[in-house]
Amino acid sequence: MSALVGFLIYPYIIRTLGAEQYGLYAFLLAIALYFQDLIDFGFDSPCTKRAAISAGDKDELSRTVSVVFYCKLVLIFLSLCIALPVVILIPVLRENLWLFAIIFVQNLYKTFYPQWYYLGTKNMKFSSILQAVIRISQIPLTLILVRTEADLIVYSAIISGTMLAGSFVGGANVLMHGVKLVKVSPVYMLEYFREATPFFVTTISGRVKEKTLTSIIGAFFGMRDVAIYDLANKIIQIPKLLLNSINAALFPEVVTNPTPQRVAKILKYERLIALGTILFIVLLGYPAALVLGGRDMVQAYPVALILSFTIYFSLIAGAYLQFVFVARGAYRHVALNQLFALISCLCLCAIGMWIYPSVWSVALSLSLSTAGEVLYCRFFSKSLIKE
Numbered sequence: 001m002s003a004l005v006g007f008l009i010y011p012y013i014i015r016t017l018g019a020e021q022y023g024l025y026a027f028l029l030a031i032a033l034y035f036q037d038l039i040d041f042g043f044d045s046p047c048t049k050r051a052a053i054s055a056g057d058k059d060e061l062s063r064t065v066s067v068v069f070y071c072k073l074v075l076i077f078l079s080l081c082i083a084l085p086v087v088i089l090i091p092v093l094r095e096n097l098w099l100f101a102i103i104f105v106q107n108l109y110k111t112f113y114p115q116w117y118y119l120g121t122k123n124m125k126f127s128s129i130l131q132a133v134i135r136i137s138q139i140p141l142t143l144i145l146v147r148t149e150a151d152l153i154v155y156s157a158i159i160s161g162t163m164l165a166g167s168f169v170g171g172a173n174v175l176m177h178g179v180k181l182v183k184v185s186p187v188y189m190l191e192y193f194r195e196a197t198p199f200f201v202t203t204i205s206g207r208v209k210e211k212t213l214t215s216i217i218g219a220f221f222g223m224r225d226v227a228i229y230d231l232a233n234k235i236i237q238i239p240k241l242l243l244n245s246i247n248a249a250l251f252p253e254v255v256t257n258p259t260p261q262r263v264a265k266i267l268k269y270e271r272l273i274a275l276g277t278i279l280f281i282v283l284l285g286y287p288a289a290l291v292l293g294g295r296d297m298v299q300a301y302p303v304a305l306i307l308s309f310t311i312y313f314s315l316i317a318g319a320y321l322q323f324v325f326v327a328r329g330a331y332r333h334v335a336l337n338q339l340f341a342l343i344s345c346l347c348l349c350a351i352g353m354w355i356y357p358s359v360w361s362v363a364l365s366l367s368l369s370t371a372g373e374v375l376y377c378r379f380f381s382k383s384l385i386k387e
Contacts, residue, residue: 009142010234010292013155014227019297021152023223026230028100030211031086031093035079036107037207042199043068043192044116045326045334048251051120061121062180065114067192070184072111079107099153105160113167117174119248126173134166198335205338209345209369213362216349225359231293232303232363235285239277240311246270247318254323263323270319274312281308299359306363313370320377337376345369 014022047064054060083104087093093100118127141158145151175181218226254262281304289301317337325333345365352361 009139010231012143013146014231014293014297016146016148017152017155018149019224019227021149023218023226023230024096024099025103025152025156026214026226027092027218027223028096028103029106030214031090032100032103032107033211034204034207035083035104036110037200037204038079038082039072039075039107040110040200040203041071041075041193042196042201042203043071045199045322046192046195046331048116048120049326051117052122052251058178061117062182063184063188065117065174065179066182067184067189068114068116069111069181071189071192074189076108076111099156102153102156102160106163109163109167111167112164113170114174115170117179118170119251124249127170130166130170130173134162138162195331198331201335202338205335205342209338209342210366212346213349213366216353217359217362220353220357221359227293228297228300229303229359229362231289231297231300232307234292235288235300235304236281236307236311239280240314243270243274243277243311243315244318246273247315247322251322251326254327263319266323267316267319270315271312274315277311278308281305281311303359303363306360306367309367310370313367313374317370317373317377320374320381324377324381333380337373340376341369341373344372 017025047068050064051061054064087097087100115127118124138158141162142155145158146155214226214229217229250266254266285304285308286298286301289298289304293300321334321337325331325337345368348365348368349362352365355361
């Protein structure tokens, strides 16, 4: 829903704020999201598994919800301690202090909104409706309040404010259905941190890989090219998120019985779906770029074609990671997979920038590194999937 609303409102925002201002927003958001990953700390995957296994046990669910909440409060404090010197040291953050602070508020969304709980307990109806209300409410607020280039801070406040309000509602709803915040020992919190560490490494590696590329584009080519790269990502974002949600939706069911036959069948159908999606982007990507960004932004189309291959590779790699490695407790491979992708992406990006410095080279390095994730998964999953 977030991607869909962003897709719908994008033509208005890019024309109202302009490519430079929107590029600044995308640049600051890319930096803020690093702190979101620190606050999340990879709790979602292992806690979804815990919730799926103990869905009928309110005491166990209460303990899990409490541990995650307290851990994230600690991580919020830590992220603020890190953010302060970062803002002081980086000129673009210092010059846009209030804008960055408002965007930073988005990081609290995952703290108070236990998406993993709704997914693990198979109670996604309320969660889906709430997220739809949050995102849809952003459309009229944006159309009414954002009128000129000077309203970038207003647009940021709309996005951050609605997300924060929704997170409180989502968290309160959990507490209204028999789940309580209970006291937990620091030892138990450390156990969750230890279990989530491979997923934190996975998430932060993926974030560094994708958002560092945005930072590289902003540093070497300017904010307009950041806006072009962002538009290319938006063109592939909705189908990519929809397809990746397939694995998330199947996970609570498959994790209880991850047989090789089920995994092979899922991979077979996901390959066909992903290839069809790439063809869809080839056919409709150009008119999408034209409608969303205008003729000045059609350079996003070839970038989107390059990035479209990440849809296929991300979907297949995600299936391996969740249904083979996570389901069998091989969390170490989840982290190592993303570290491998990160290192290969940065190396490929450096080579590409040396040979042909352009946004195309940056996009290609991301697609190739995602293909590397699949190769890693295929190689190391052979022994596990036969068990």
